[in-house]
Amino acid sequence: MTTVEAKPTRQLSYVAAVSEAFAQLMREDPDIFLAGEDVALGGSVFGVSRGLLKEFGPERVIDTPISESGIIGLGLGAAATGLRPIVDIMFMDFMGVCMDEIVNQVAKMKYMFGGKAKLPLTIHTMAGGGGSMAAQHSQSLEAWFCHVPGLKVVMPSGPYEAKGLMVAAVRDDNPVIVINNKVSLRMQADVPEELYEIELGRAHVVRPGTNFTIVAIGRMVPESLKAAEMLAADGLDVEVIDPRTLQPFDTATVVESVRKTHRALVAHEAVRFGGIGAEIAAQIQEEAFDYLDAPVGRVGAPFSPVPFSPPLEKEYIPDAGRVAAEVRRILGKQV
Template sequence: MTTRTYLLALNDALRHEMERDPDVFILGEDVGQFGGCFGVTQGLFEQFGEARVKDTPITESAIIGAATGAAAAGLRPVCEIMFVDFIGVCLDQLFNQAAKMRYMFGGKAKIPMVLRAPQGAGIGAAAQHSQSLEAWFLHVPGLKVAMPATPADAKGLLISAIRDDNPVIFLEHKLLYGIEGEVPDEAVAIPFGQAVVRREGQDATIVATSKMVHTALEAAETLAADDIQVEVVDPRTISPLDMDTIIASVKKTHGLVIAHEAVKTGGVGAEIAAQVAERAFDYLDAPIVRIGAPFTPVPFSVPLEQAYIPSAATIVDAVRQLRS
């Protein structure tokens, strides 16, 4: 194990898989000599060359179209969309082609491609470069969706994504790139669909995704000072979604708060809440509480942006509301 940043853990995963499998290649805007907009692909162009680390024109439809075709032909492309906000440019290639080809060919076609995309607010990038759009992809059969919250998960889940024979949307929160954690030196794949309990407790369950996992853990520390012990569950992937771990936690704690940075309306939290209500309603001592951003574009103003992003204090208040 080595202490690495989230960003370098992603870089490690890409390097491991490109060394292991010559069919793996990278494409996207500025992923070559520049090393990627946020630096995730740094050094890979120098090691693997232009044939396997390919800069593309500024056209997301071409990036995803080329990746889909390459995957169908037997390669394993890892494409980068510079900001998830630009995903609308290539929705047809993604939703109608990549996500459906294996089904429409009766399983004979494989589409082993990964779409990496930074998302999330907090860097002052305003309304067109700060959104969290994971719920869009959750709604489309044929896509898998990963949202790693730690450096170790970033590496392990990306390895699994590259080895998967289905298209994977791999969402990286921009504010997580600099966090540090212990990461295996070897290529240890983390299976999709296996949530992890980040903190054990018995007084309430908090299910949180991506950067909000760290916010939930901060809230848990505040609550512990008042002898309220919450359990924090990180799904890690939202498609497939490990509801069994979430249900088991709710049956143990009898209360549920769901926190994500995406807007609350129509978010992943609504799906989790619905499934808990269907499968564990009798175990709840209070209504489920969902925490998300307000239904508004992400503000550019720093104070407004900070007010927009759900805080640890909001989660603390929600848990206290459950227990009142």
């Protein structure tokens, strides 16, 4: 599969990019339906499916009971029998409720059946803090799913990625978990009007640089770009890489960058300990150890649940300042 990245034509918000992807995909393929809690009449609490019920009707845009296991099962059974479902788990935090369906059923059915099942299932969910929604509505749990063979995991960083990755996810013949970010929903960017795909498993060098590599995930991409500007004032030329897909992970692009810059840091909103940054850092040291001039850094949330109170939450979620500070710390350690 080749990447088809069309030319940008107009500004669109992240949320509109997601709903446009849904609508265009559903026009293209009658086997696609969308099911989840309040995705039809309510257009989803985040607005990602607004307008779809009117265009496609209740047969294809389906409000489900609040039953996360049932929702994933609905998608799995339908995918295994030839449809191409998109199912929505409103908040990523709710995935604990349907973890067996995702981890033991969706992820493993193909392998357990000796390859005979094709499961074109997209599981869409929303992650991230920043809205004072506290510990059960703010988490970034992507590492859980990257650990499970059989799943693909994408985390779009902006509107362009949100549309292109959704298209690729839905067209993929495997279960793909699309983790969008709540705070990013208002982000605006150039987004092509037509359907385009961003190839899964291919990282994107968002900002080329020569002195330092920041691998930034999801919402940390715009934050890291800001950090790169702050560091440019110090005379540092930072490269920012957006993996876009976390499983499968494009190690090659990251390693190529580190061989050039000799220093790297991974930034994600998820809790640092056991986060996907640990895996990425390990891959960098395995494949580029001789090129490294400093230990690989990691920026992530501290080891606590996400707090409610705005000042505490602000302290909790990494931002550009913290990314820049970590880069400076790593550089300062070098002699």
